[in-house]
Amino acid sequence: MSGRDAFIARFGGVFEHSPWIAGAAWDAGLPPDANTAEGLHAALVTQFRAAGREKRLGVLLAHPDLAGRLAVRGELTADSTAEQASAGLDKCTPQEYARFQELNDTYKARFGFPFILAVRGLTRAAILDNFEARVGNDAETEFATATAQVERIALLRLKEMLP
Known part of the structure; x- marks a missing residue:
């Protein structure tokens, strides 16, 4: 496996579900501080932000619903499963689960991508409070908020992987 392939792996x-970002960061040349979570995050975010709106939308669409049907069926990535479990989303009451489903459906119908x-x-x-507040945002505000959340999730994942 080449250095690039190992990096993407x-x-x-x-x-x-967006390995193209890691590939683009590798191809652009990694900075000297890419061995730290913050340094690598900056390199990855540069590629994410440089991508067109449609590619960034694709990254948003790759995210699962919170406390959604994929979680119930055990079909989330390992990272998403751990993240949702850390917030107790795997222990929703029937009422909470129903509210998450309602908000997920409303949010996706309004914005065209899952709540992130x-x-x-x-x-x-x-x-749930955050979800209920953000579902009322305008489309541009919510796209910006969702992409910022994607970047934050990436940083948190990198902090678990690197010093």
């Missing part, structure tokens, strides 16, 4: 999932929030360290109640 290791870091290609930092942005959910870096949930690590948040409670289910805080996540």
Whole structure:
């Protein structure tokens, strides 16, 4: 396996189902501080932000619903499973689960992509409050908020992988 292939194998999932970001960062030349979470994050984010809106939308679309049907069926990535479990989303009451489904459906119908929030360290109640507040945003504000959350999730994942 080449250095590029090994890099993509290791870091290609930092942005959910979007290994092209790691490949683009490798191809652009990694900075000297790419052995740290913050340094590598900066290199990956540069590529994510440089991509056109459609490619960034593709990254948003690669994210699962929070407490959604994929989680119930056990079909999330290992990272997403751990992140959702850390916030207790795997222990929703039937009422909470129903509210998440309603909000997921409303949000996706309004914005065309799933609600994305870096949930690590948040409670289910805080996540629901955030969800309910953001579903009222305008489309441009929410696209910017969702992409910022994707970047935050990537940083949190890198901090688990690197010093």
